[in-house]
Amino acid sequence: MSLTPKTTQQTTLATALVIALIASAAQPTQVLSALTVRTMLYAFVAFCSAYKEKVRKAVVPGFRTALLSWPSKMPGPSWSLPAHKSCPRAWGTICDLCYAAKGCYQFASTRLAQHIRFQWTVECMRSAVGIDLWVSTMVRAIVGCEYFRVHDSGDMFNATYARAWLRVMTLCPGTKFWLPTRAYQGGVMGDLPLFDPMLETLRLMAKLPNVTVRPSALNFGDYAPKVPGLHAGSTADNPDVFRLYQCPAKRLYEGNCGPCRFCWEEKTVPVNYPKH
Numbered sequence: 143m144s145l146t147p148k149t150t151q152q153t154t155l156a157t158a159l160v161i162a163l164i165a166s167a168a169q170p171t172q173v174l175s176a177l178t179v180r181t182m183l184y185a186f187v188a189f190c191s192a193y194k195e196k197v198r199k200a201v202v203p204g205f206r207t208a209l210l211s212w213p214s215k216m217p218g219p220s221w222s223l224p225a226h227k228s229c230p231r232a233w234g235t236i237c238d239l240c241y242a243a244k245g246c247y248q249f250a251s252t253r254l255a256q257h258i259r260f261q262w263t264v265e266c267m268r269s270a271v272g273i274d275l276w277v278s279t280m281v282r283a284i285v286g287c288e289y290f291r292v293h294d295s296g297d298m299f300n301a302t303y304a305r306a307w308l309r310v311m312t313l314c315p316g317t318k319f320w321l322p323t324r325a326y327q328g329g330v331m332g333d334l335p336l337f338d339p340m341l342e343t344l345r346l347m348a349k350l351p352n353v354t355v356r357p358s359a360l361n362f363g364d365y366a367p368k369v370p371g372l373h374a375g376s377t378a379d380n381p382d383v384f385r386l387y388q389c390p391a392k393r394l395y396e397g398n399c400g401p402c403r404f405c406w407e408e409k410t411v412p413v414n415y416p417k418h
């Protein structure tokens with residue numbers, strides 16, 4: 143097992159730990175004194191602020207538009223594209239009433255930012271050089287992040303784009319990615335294709351230890367889909383507490399994830415979200 147820290151966060155915590163141990167050695171009667179605990183806390187807070195600042199500064203190349211978004215609900219940043227326009231396999235009542243087409247997502251500034259990201263991405267996907275640029279830009283912005291959500295709005299719109307994400311995920315092993323998606327479907331609503339480059343790419347992502355790929359249900363009240371090769375799925379407005387983990391964000395944490403990281407960490411248990 144390698145003891146090399148894989149992310150900036152791990153490096154910061156390792157440094158804080160070393161400082162704490164040195165301080166502890168200087169005060170042998172108090173193994174973890176208030177001073178050392180405070181040192182670790184300051185180091186952690188400093189890291190979080192530094193990473194947020196890095197995300198704030200990352201822009202779409204050639205524009206002043208923020209590259210990543212940071213939804214208030216989430217413990218980390220996200221990638222946001224226009225709902226429906228970037229979701230070619232969006233069928234069913236959940237997509238008809240998509241949360242990403244309502245509320246704050248209707249602000250002109252948010253829609254413009256999503257549009258610019260989408261145009262830049264589509265353009266990049268046209269050539270090998272463009273794909274390399276897209277991958278390196280995304281990796282630079284994401285490295286150091288602990289929890290990342292792929293698409294708080296939008297979806298995998300083609301296989302080339304999905305393969306570019308596979309590269310990003312592989313190059314950021316210290317980051318945990320959660321990808322909710324309906325791109326697993328074939329040509330007919332909800333059907334699985336016999337062979338599909340998109341589905342095969344999603345399966346390759348799901349093999350990575352730092353990635354959770356959750357197939358999303360099409361209709362409110364449906365059960366979470368089971369797709370061979372992907373992780374446990376997710377649905378909305380299905381209160382079955384025996385078969386589905388019920389997202390606690392609205393009930394317990396005022397709409398935020400709070401301390402919950404279930405969507406990233408529990409790959410084998412399906413999740414239900416309340417209707418937005």
Ligand code: SF4
Nearest residue numbers: 389391399402404405
């Ligand atoms: S289940 Fe947990 S991690 Fe997932 S969205 Fe709800 S609160 Fe966040």
